[in-house]
Amino acid sequence: MNSISGLQGFQDRFDGPLYMRLKLAFEAFIQARHLQQGDALPSERDISEICKVSRVTVRRAxxxxxxxxxxxxxxxxxxxxxxxxxxxxxxxSLATSFSEDMTRRGMVSSSTWLDRGLYLPGADEMMTLGLTGNSKVARLKRLRLADGVPVALEHASLPSDILPDPENVDLSLYAHLARLRARPVRAVQRISARLLTQEEARLLVVPEGEAGLAVHRVAYLASGRAIETTKTLYRSDLYDLVTEQIIGPA
Known part of the structure; x- marks a missing residue:
């Protein structure tokens, strides 16, 4: 029990619901190496007594x-x-697919399909992809996993003349587009942070209210035509978005 006695008074050191404050206190304890890999936690009853909280709070944390x-x-x-x-x-700086990123790291990528099919385009899709109201858009919605761990939610939309067969996309969208001779060559990405909804948190296996990294990408063919708009929500506890900049002369 002495190994976590330093958690006493955690309520005053963190903000949020009580269970979340206890969770943050444990994370800080682990980061400070007061608890190290392989260390066993005391029982929920002992933690409850040391931290002066209910066992329900301990269990949620x-x-x-x-x-x-x-x-x-x-x-x-x-x-x-x-x-x-x-x-x-x-x-x-690289317009690569999730599958290519995982392969480059020596990890196994996989997907859980949430939706894929042809639909009438929405206003945002019409504007971004240059579509008319009578056009069709292919939508791909899936949960992306790395070595079996959920890391991102991905929503992609493409014109149906570029992707007429969304149900035939397997693991890599860009590999499929390459076979169709329609792989994009450049992309513009916008990044923001936002809190996850209850459903998003459930799919990504994180607590509701956690922050996520939202990336909106528009990809283009060499001709300049926009053929893909994708909104991806990454787990911020597992993903870092990195950019390299060229520093010019003073």
Whole structure:
């Protein structure tokens, strides 16, 4: 029990719901190496007594840390500090697909399809892709995983004359477009941060209200035609977006 006695008074050091403050306190404890990889946590009852909170609060905090991979439960043994997850870096200077990024890192990419099909375009799709109201747009919505861990939600829209068969897209959209001789050559990306909705948090296996990195990309053919608009929401605890800049002469 002495190993977490330093958590006492955590309520005054963090903001938010009580369980979230306890979660943040555990994260700070782990980052400061007061708890290290492989260390076992005391029982929920002991943590409840030390921190002077209910066992429900303790359980919610631990559940959130398990969902994020900071802690791991072993049946019959207890809860332990997990090995740290490697953060993924996405270079913004390269217009590559998620599958290509994971392959480059030696990781296995996979997807859970949430929707794919042909639809009438919405106003944003018409404006960005230069479509008329009578056109069709191919929409691809999926959860992207790296080595089985959910890391991003992706919503892509393309004109139907570019992607007439969205149901035939397998793992990599860009590989499919390359076979159709319609792979984009450049892209413009806009980045912002926002809180995840309840459904987004459920799919990404993080607590509701966590921050996500939102990237809106518009990709172009060599002719200059915009053929893809994609909105991707990344887990901010696993993903870093990196850019390289050329520094000119003074």
């Amino acid at each position: 631990i559940d959130a840390l398990v969902d994020e991979g900071a802690l791991v439960r072993r049946h019959g043994s207890g809860t332990f500090v997990a090995a740290p997850r490697e953060r993924l870096e996405q270079p913004l």
